[in-house]
Every structure is written in C-alpha cells, then in structure tokens.
Amino acid sequence: MDLDVLFLGTAGAVPTARRAPAATLVRRGGERILIDCAEGTQRQLLRSTAGLADIDLVLLTHFHADHVLGLPGMLKTFALRDRETPLRIAGPSGLHGLMAVFGRIVGRLPYPVELVEMEPGQALQIEDGRIDAFATSHDLASLGYALAENIRPGRFDVEAARRAGVPDGPLFGMLQHGQDVTLAGGSTVRSADVVGSPRPGRRVVFTGDTRPCAATGEAAAAADLLVHEATFLEEDAERAAATGHSTAAQAARLAAEAQVTLLALTHLSTRYTGRQVRDEGTAVFERTVVPRDFDIIEVPLAERGAPRLVRSDRAVAQTPAVEGA
Numbered sequence: 001m002d003l004d005v006l007f008l009g010t011a012g013a014v015p016t017a018r019r020a021p022a023a024t025l026v027r028r029g030g031e032r033i034l035i036d037c038a039e040g041t042q043r044q045l046l047r048s049t050a051g052l053a054d055i056d057l058v059l060l061t062h063f064h065a066d067h068v069l070g071l072p073g074m075l076k077t078f079a080l081r082d083r084e085t086p087l088r089i090a091g092p093s094g095l096h097g098l099m100a101v102f103g104r105i106v107g108r109l110p111y112p113v114e115l116v117e118m119e120p121g122q123a124l125q126i127e128d129g130r131i132d133a134f135a136t137s138h139d140l141a142s143l144g145y146a147l148a149e150n151i152r153p154g155r156f157d158v159e160a161a162r163r164a165g166v167p168d169g170p171l172f173g174m175l176q177h178g179q180d181v182t183l184a185g186g187s188t189v190r191s192a193d194v195v196g197s198p199r200p201g202r203r204v205v206f207t208g209d210t211r212p213c214a215a216t217g218e219a220a221a222a223a224d225l226l227v228h229e230a231t232f233l234e235e236d237a238e239r240a241a242a243t244g245h246s247t248a249a250q251a252a253r254l255a256a257e258a259q260v261t262l263l264a265l266t267h268l269s270t271r272y273t274g275r276q277v278r279d280e281g282t283a284v285f286e287r288t289v290v291p292r293d294f295d296i297i298e299v300p301l302a303e304r305g306a307p308r309l310v311r312s313d314r315a316v317a318q319t320p321a322v323e324g325a
C-alpha cells in the first residue's frame with residue numbers, strides 16, 4: 001500500500017505568500033487523512049496533486065485558529081458537491097463545542113459527520129492499523145497523532161515451499177497464514193520453515209504545536225517519519241517555551257533520541273528562512289528536512305527503502321485541478 005504525506009501548509013500562525021498555515025494530508029492506499037485544516041486548506045488541496053479529494057478523516061491537533069479555520073468552508077464545499085460518504089473528525093476535548101460553533105456557520109450537512117473527542121492513549125482504527133493520540137504540551141487541550149500500521153506477516157519463500165514438495169494452491173495460503181501443512185505423502189511442512197519473521201508496519205507521527213515533550217519521544221520511537229513543529233530557532237528558546245512551541249534544535253534532539261528515520265520540520269515562523277531552520281535541525285540530526293508547501297514525503301515499506309522528500313516543483317507546475325462547482 002502506498003503511503004505519503006503531502007504538506008499543504010507549513011507556516012506557523014502567520015501565513016506568507018509561499019507558506020500557508022497548518023494542514024497536512026496523509027494518503028494511504030485509498031485513505032485520505034487530513035491533519036489540521038487551517039484557513040485556505042481547500043485551495044491548497046485544489047492546487048496540489050491531490051485535488052479536493054474526499055477526506056475520510058480529519059485529525060485536529062488543537063483548536064487555535066491557525067489549525068481549524070478552514071474546516072467550515074471545507075465542510076460546506078463537501079455539501080455543495082453532494083457528498084454522501086460519512087466524515088470522521090477527531091480532536092482533543094472541546095471538539096463538540098467547536099463543531100457546535102461551526103455548525104451555526106455551515107448549517108445542515110447532507111452527509112453524516114462523526115465527532116470523536118479523544119484522550120491521550122486513545123486510538124482510532126484504520127485499515128490494517130490505528131492512529132494513537134498522545135498528549136502534547138501547548139497550554140490548551142492538544143494532541144499529537146501516531147499512525148501505526150499493523151505488523152505484517154513474514155515473507156513467504158515460494159521456492160523453499162516448492163522444494164519441500166508443497167504444490168502451488170491452497171496449501172501455500174495455509175503456510176502463509178501460519179499453519180503447518182501435511183502433504184499427501186504424509187510429511188509435514190512447518191510454516192516457520194518457509195515464512196520469515198514478522199515485519200513491522202510503518203509508523204508516521206505528527207506533533208501539531210508543542211514544546212518538546214516525553215510523550216512525543218515515546219510515540220516517535222523508531223518511527224519512519226516524525227513531522228515535528230519548529231516555530232523557533234534556538235536563539236529564541238525562551239520564547240518557544242513561553243508560548244508552547246519548539247525550536248528546530250529541540251525537535252532534532254528529540255528525533256535523534258527517538259531514532260526516527262526522517263524528521264520533517266514544519267510550522268515555520270516568518271522570523272526565519274527555511275534554510276536557517278534546516279541548518280539548525282541538520283546540525284543536530286542529519287536526516288532532517290524542511291518541506292515547503294506542496295512537497296511530498298513518500299514513506300515506502302522498510303524493505304523498499306527509506307522515506308524521501310519529493311520537492312514540489314513538478315506538482316506546482318501542473319495545471320491546478322478544476323473540479324465540481
């Protein structure tokens with residue numbers, strides 16, 4: 001199953017001409033999961049390679065304006081497009097109150113909306129995996145999210161099975177599912193002899209706005225990708241702590257300790273350039289990238305390589321998708 005992360009908005013609270021405020025889309029097989037939905041997220045989607053794809057699930061990290069103001073407009077657009085498929089929206093406590101306010105703006109929606117107020121430690125089921133909410137530290141109810149795929153069965157060694165005399169067909173399936181089989185001649189072939197050890201699923205972690213915190217380190221342990229905010233540089237560390245944010249160096253130290261494969265820094269302040277943020281990050285943890293809007297990080301299965309940043313030049317050059325009315 002393909003898995004990638006499309007960065008729709010990489011700015012902090014104040015957008016710039018090049019960077020929109022917070023929104024990130026996870027595409028996993030046919031699943032579309034939007035993390036935060038700042039003002040302008042619909043247009044960012046339309047301008048991206050994704051288009052205004054029907055989102056299945058929206059995960060809100062917290063309810064600051066720069067993370068939620070795009071939601072009413074997007075909900076309304078789905079209504080105007082005659083959406084019928086249900087939409088799940090999850091967020092920290094206070095979600096029902098927020099959606100009551102938005103409800104007055106958007107009116108009745110023709111599709112079912114399921115609201116899930118989550119506590120740290122709670123999980124949402126997704127296909128072959130789950131999304132765990134963890135506590136972050138941002139001076140109001142806030143959550144980070146870890147998308148964790150189920151452990152996959154080990155690789156089935158077809159040749160070894162054939163050499164052991166197993167005929168192609170249902171017996172192959174039984175061996176793959178962990179069952180030992182008895183052949184026509186009476187001999188037994190053990191599943192463990194032809195199936196490798198179980199392989200971990202992928203793990204991708206999103207912090208939202210937060211100070212560096214232990215819960216993030218725990219959630220991000222050995223993750224393929226950690227998307228961590230970096231609103232400040234180390235020279236403004238005091239300000240970062242006071243406002244519930246992190247510096248690039250702090251995020252990088254956390255990524256190094258958690259031994260993540262790739263760290264992506266986002267939620268950039270207008271105070272600094274992307275290059276400054278990247279330089280501070282890579283000085284601590286080499287595998288740090290600072291995506292721009294519309295950049296994509298592909299996260300292949302571990303045996304197919306490491307996650308990699310794909311710059312957006314091509315994506316942006318494409319004609320913006322024009323869809324629906």
Ligand SMILES: [Zn+2]
Nearest residue numbers: 012013066209
């Ligand atoms: Zn923010």
Ligand SMILES: [Zn+2]
Nearest residue numbers: 062064138209
């Ligand atoms: Zn915030």
